[in-house]
Amino acid sequence: MADKTYLSDIKEIRVDENSPLFDKTGMLYKEFNSDYRQIRYYTLLIVQSAPMEIKEINLLEQQISEVIKNAVKHGNRSNPAKKVRVWYSFDLDHAHLIVEDEGEGFKDLEKWNEFNRKRLECLANQDFEKLAEFVSFRTTKSDENDGGNALFAALEYWDGGFVFNSKRNAVAMLKKFPHKKH
Amino acid sequence: MELKIRKNGENYIIDVNGEMDLYNSYKLKELVMKMLEKKVERFIINLENVDYIDSSGIGALIYICSTIKKMNLKLIITNIHGSVKKVIELTKLMGYFPITNSIEEAIQQMEE
Numbered sequence: 001m002a003d004k005t006y007l008s009d010i011k012e013i014r015v016d017e018n019s020p021l022f023d024k025t026g027m028l029y030k031e032f033n034s035d036y037r038q039i040r041y042y043t044l045l046i047v048q049s050a051p052m053e054i055k056e057i058n059l060l061e062q063q064i065s066e067v068i069k070n071a072v073k074h075g076n077r078s079n080p081a082k083k084v085r086v087w088y089s090f091d092l093d094h095a096h097l098i099v100e101d102e103g104e105g106f107k108d109l110e111k112w113n114e115f116n117r118k119r120l121e122c123l124a125n126q127d128f129e130k131l132a133e134f135v136s137f138r139t140t141k142s143d144e145n146d147g148g149n150a151l152f153a154a155l156e157y158w159d160g161g162f163v164f165n166s167k168r169n170a171v172a173m174l175k176k177f178p179h180k181k182h
Numbered sequence: 183m184e185l186k187i188r189k190n191g192e193n194y195i196i197d198v199n200g201e202m203d204l205y206n207s208y209k210l211k212e213l214v215m216k217m218l219e220k221k222v223e224r225f226i227i228n229l230e231n232v233d234y235i236d237s238s239g240i241g242a243l244i245y246i247c248s249t250i251k252k253m254n255l256k257l258i259i260t261n262i263h264g265s266v267k268k269v270i271e272l273t274k275l276m277g278y279f280p281i282t283n284s285i286e287e288a289i290q291q292m293e294e
Contacts, residue, residue, distance in 0.1 A: 069237075145204065156272040
């Protein structure tokens with residue numbers, strides 16, 4: 001039983017076309033060409049509409065930059081003719097984003113979940129020697145500038161969910177900010 | 183991002199200034215690889231003046247750390263703070279990286 005409880009606690013990337021996180025009602029929208037050099041600039045254009053209170057220095061910016069980078073680089077292969085579409089909404093309670101690219105979709109999603117499960121097992125066992133094999137997720141298309149760790153942090157950060165559509169070329173995510181009571 | 187090297191006994195301290203992002207993190211990796219070629223054996227990476235890191239920056243630190251571990255040489259990363267600390271925590275790598283709170287502590291640990 002203990003093992004089952006442990007496994008149910010493991011976070012994973014889900015595929016759910018019907019997730020309420022894909023509801024775009026009331027969200028702002030921007031689209032960009034897939035220019036790798038502009039990723040941080042695009043991110044700033046989005047994050048500037050977030051209230052200071054939820055920016056947490058620059059953590060929100062950093063996390064948004066990662067998903068835009070994935071869309072530009074891994075989704076659209078930095079092809080400037082292909083667009084990245086971003087829907088977003090921020091307030092003091094939440095940050096909600098949907099990022100869509102024109103690529104063929106995140107084919108290695110199951111492999112990633114399996115890799116992440118092994119990584120979390122190493123961490124649960126405090127096995128830092130074995131963890132060395134699971135610190136960076138690589139595919140045949142990874143290059144030396146890919147850290148291979150962005151989605152590990154994303155799953156932790158986006159605590160309201162991190163969900164792909166069926167085609168796996170769009171990801172919706174939600175971060176909740178609990179109010180401090182005075 | 184600017185990188186400066188200073189020497190303290192046998193220890194080489196690399197002061198990183200600026201942002202470790204997708205456009206420049208490779209520079210730190212390249213510098214450490216060059217220093218390894220020159221037979222440097224003790225590295226302290228000082229992140230006191232780094233306020234932004236992304237997955238490429240974390241990737242560079244992982245690469246450096248695993249290379250130095252495999253060669254049985256010494257590395258300590260120090261002065262991690264703010265959102266840099268938060269990103270490393272989110273990635274659950276606080277236990278993987280050899281970390282100290284200050285350069286003094288790092289130097290002390292190098293001697294142990």
